[in-house]
Amino acid sequence: MGSHTVIPFGPQHPVLPEPVHLDLELEDEKVIRAIPSIGYVHRGLEKLVEKRQFTEYVYVAERICGICSFGHGWGYCKAVEGNMNIEVPPRARYLRTIWHELSRLHSHLLWLGLLADGMGFESLFMNAWRLREQILDIFEATTGGRVIFSVCKVGGVRRDIDNSTLRGISQKLLDMRAELKRVTDTFFEEPTAVSRLRGVGVLSREKAQDLCCVGPMARASGIPLDIRMVDTDGAYQDLNFQPCLSNDGDCYARCRVRVDELFTSIDLIRQAVEKIPEGDLSVPVKGNPAGEFFTRIEQPRGEALYYVKGNGTKYLDRMRVRTPTNINIPALVQTLQGCDFADVPMLILTIDPCISCTER
Amino acid sequence: MSYLHFARTILSSLFKKPATRNYPAVPRKYPEITRGKIVMNIENCIFCGMCMRKCPADAITVTRAQKKWEINPFSCIQCGCCVETCPKKCLSMQQQYTQPAPQKSEEVFYARVPDHPADSRNSKPAGK
Ligand code: SF4
Ligand code: SF4
Numbered sequence: 001m002g003s004h005t006v007i008p009f010g011p012q013h014p015v016l017p018e019p020v021h022l023d024l025e026l027e028d029e030k031v032i033r034a035i036p037s038i039g040y041v042h043r044g045l046e047k048l049v050e051k052r053q054f055t056e057y058v059y060v061a062e063r064i065c066g067i068c069s070f071g072h073g074w075g076y077c078k079a080v081e082g083n084m085n086i087e088v089p090p091r092a093r094y095l096r097t098i099w100h101e102l103s104r105l106h107s108h109l110l111w112l113g114l115l116a117d118g119m120g121f122e123s124l125f126m127n128a129w130r131l132r133e134q135i136l137d138i139f140e141a142t143t144g145g146r147v148i149f150s151v152c153k154v155g156g157v158r159r160d161i162d163n164s165t166l167r168g169i170s171q172k173l174l175d176m177r178a179e180l181k182r183v184t185d186t187f188f189e190e191p192t193a194v195s196r197l198r199g200v201g202v203l204s205r206e207k208a209q210d211l212c213c214v215g216p217m218a219r220a221s222g223i224p225l226d227i228r229m230v231d232t233d234g235a236y237q238d239l240n241f242q243p244c245l246s247n248d249g250d251c252y253a254r255c256r257v258r259v260d261e262l263f264t265s266i267d268l269i270r271q272a273v274e275k276i277p278e279g280d281l282s283v284p285v286k287g288n289p290a291g292e293f294f295t296r297i298e299q300p301r302g303e304a305l306y307y308v309k310g311n312g313t314k315y316l317d318r319m320r321v322r323t324p325t326n327i328n329i330p331a332l333v334q335t336l337q338g339c340d341f342a343d344v345p346m347l348i349l350t351i352d353p354c355i356s357c358t359e360r
Numbered sequence: 361m362s363y364l365h366f367a368r369t370i371l372s373s374l375f376k377k378p379a380t381r382n383y384p385a386v387p388r389k390y391p392e393i394t395r396g397k398i399v400m401n402i403e404n405c406i407f408c409g410m411c412m413r414k415c416p417a418d419a420i421t422v423t424r425a426q427k428k429w430e431i432n433p434f435s436c437i438q439c440g441c442c443v444e445t446c447p448k449k450c451l452s453m454q455q456q457y458t459q460p461a462p463q464k465s466e467e468v469f470y471a472r473v474p475d476h477p478a479d480s481r482n483s484k485p486a487g488k
Binding site for chain 1: 365366368369370379390391393394395414416437438439440441444453
């Protein structure tokens with residue numbers, strides 16, 4: 001029987017891109033208990049909804065997080081549009097889908113880089129981020145921003161992408177595929193990488209279900225939960241895709257699911273470019289939101305919920321976001337129990353924590 | 361599984377051009393629509409204050425009585441909302457970002473009054 005030691009982990013730690021703190025109770029090298037605490041980057045963005053007109057708040061909503069920024073803007077717009085019964089024109093729906101899937105590519109590539117960095121594989125980290133840079137260039141050329149796009153607005157989108165640019169993007173992604181495959185396969189082929197991932201932090205399907213996991217975390221444990229399958233606001237109904245699943249529930253599976261999603265996203269964007277209809281970009285917004293509305297979208301990290309409550313004025317009463325990381329933290333605490341201390345970084349990284357979203 | 365999997369990527373990197381740019385010796389080419397910095401053309405401004413009311417970051421202050429328009433470029437989040445809102449189209453977005461500075465400063469513009477000494481006050485940082 002070894003003695004218990006409590007090791008503080010974070011909020012500043014080399015593997016953590018964002019501030020989360022964990023008190024790890026160790027018995028020798030095994031973690032027996034983990035107590036998470038957050039609260040380092042709370043900015044009160046939900047409260048700000050009372051001070052900004054509902055049409056302008058979308059700029060604030062986008063800034064909830066730098067990685068899933070488009071999704072947050074979209075989620076907020078979707079909630080307000082639902083509240084006001086606004087029908088978004090089809091071209092805007094397709095453009096939103098394309099930007100959202102590009103965001104997923106950029107988010108997952110960022111995460112793969114961080115994972116490689118977490119296991120000390122620096123050249124793989126740089127290769128993942130080199131590929132991500134090409135996606136950021138596409139964003140800058142089509143929206144004017146690299147991480148915050150400001151293209152989504154209540155009622156549609158602000159900018160069009162002309163059809164030749166769309167085809168260019170589609171071609172660029174096709175060209176990227178081979179290189180993307182070579183780089184990402186390293187996670188599954190290279191023995192040093194596999195040994196850090198395989199069999200680490202297994203979360204069974206039942207546990208994942210009990211803890212209400214969302215996103216790649218749930219899909220890696222075999223739960224086919226993907227809000228895109230039931231989405232009616234984007235163009236997903238017209239596109240052909242299957243959620244990426246794995247049954248192993250370990251870090252390797254979570255990595256596999258996210259890598260597979262990269263290719264699914266490329267495929268979705270290519271299909272959307274083929275099918276995108278001509279037409280208006282937005283509809284004029286008349287009146288003010290009143291009453292409550294609640295909606296959800298599939299962010300790169302999983303299902304995110306958006307709630308708005310209007311009072312008939314330009315200012316909303318309440319806006320609430322429930323982010324995927326928030327929901328996945330209990331699963332993280334669960335998988336940390338009984339793991340080796342050296343595996344803690346891998347476990348934290350494979351839930352893809354986004355603390356900025358979680359705290360807002 | 362093989363240790364050689366990544367070798368191909370490493371080898372090809374040896375012969376490729378670097379993925380990075382030798383900044384600032386090689387300056388970056390921005391796409392046309394990059395949102396870098398707000399530029400003001402004070403000639404057309406009617407001091408209606410629409411930009412101030414819409415700005416989500418409270419970066420703009422318009423004082424109608426003094427015909428004064430000021431922006432805090434370090435608060436501005438480059439959302440482009442003011443550019444879209446301005447009825448006289450006197451605001452525009454420049455591709456170059458706000459330059460780093462040792463001190464946060466404001467940019468102040470006054471309405472131009474020909475032959476008035478106040479004209480020379482334009483775009484001086486506040487408080488100077
Ligand atoms: S909206 Fe345009 S015209 Fe009105 S105060 Fe602002 S810059 Fe001047
Ligand atoms: S770009 Fe946005 S944040 Fe900047 S001054 Fe204009 S409205 Fe305000």
